[in-house]
Amino acid sequence: MSFNREILIEQGLEDVVLLEPSYLDEAIVGMSHDNRVIYDFDLLAKAYMEHDGMSLDEAIEWIDYNTIRSLPYVSNSPIVMYNVSNYV
Numbered sequence: 001m002s003f004n005r006e007i008l009i010e011q012g013l014e015d016v017v018l019l020e021p022s023y024l025d026e027a028i029v030g031m032s033h034d035n036r037v038i039y040d041f042d043l044l045a046k047a048y049m050e051h052d053g054m055s056l057d058e059a060i061e062w063i064d065y066n067t068i069r070s071l072p073y074v075s076n077s078p079i080v081m082y083n084v085s086n087y088v
Helices: 005-009 022-027 041-052 056-073
Strands: 028-031 037-041 079-081
Touching: 022 028, 022 037, 022 041, 037 041, 041 056, 041 079, 056 079
Parallel strands: 037 079
Antiparallel strands: 028 037
16 A cells, blocks of 8 residues: 555644655655654665666665755654664
């Protein structure tokens, strides 16, 4: 089941910060207790690879440089989750 941005508005969560472009919604895996969207890092990379034709290394570099580094400067920023089972 894919994420639907309209659901947030219906739930009164129109102030939730989402990553752009909208195809990154494919990487949403949940919401935090304080209504922040949670993205899976690996699914973000997969989305960039599929939609923008990036290699895995390019996608990882893009996410690290252009997304992760900016999150501390965004109020109510999304959370990017690393699946520890991939690194154990």
